[in-house]
Amino acid sequence: MKNLTKQRIQITTCPCGNQQPYRQCCGRYLDEGEAAVTAEHLMRSRYTAYILDRENYLLETWHPDTRPISLQLTGQPQKQWLGLTVKRHTQTDADHAIVEFIARYKINGRAYRLHEISRFVREQGIWFYVDGDILEN
């Protein structure tokens, strides 16, 4: 079977691996405009946004100080995302959090792992992705 279509993802388990339907998980943030309650929710929704090629969502949830102008998702070699594992979510104070995760993907049949510790900040009740450190495994 080929890639899931976007239509199909709507009724199946959320791509972020949270064992919930997409609509009740990342769909609330990607499609309904709800603010993510925690940095982990935001991180998961951003992973799902990569899968769904939702560049606008990725840019909107990126802190303005570190936000790139464009992600050019379509110009890059096509990643096939395989899964997300959230290793750690720590809220370091009221408005700062870190999320450590491993995302697995394939490019042209070759498997890769992205192991990152991401930093998040909350401003006026809204979480933003700031930046991250990529760990070598």
Ligand SMILES: [Zn+2]
């Ligand atoms: Zn989700």
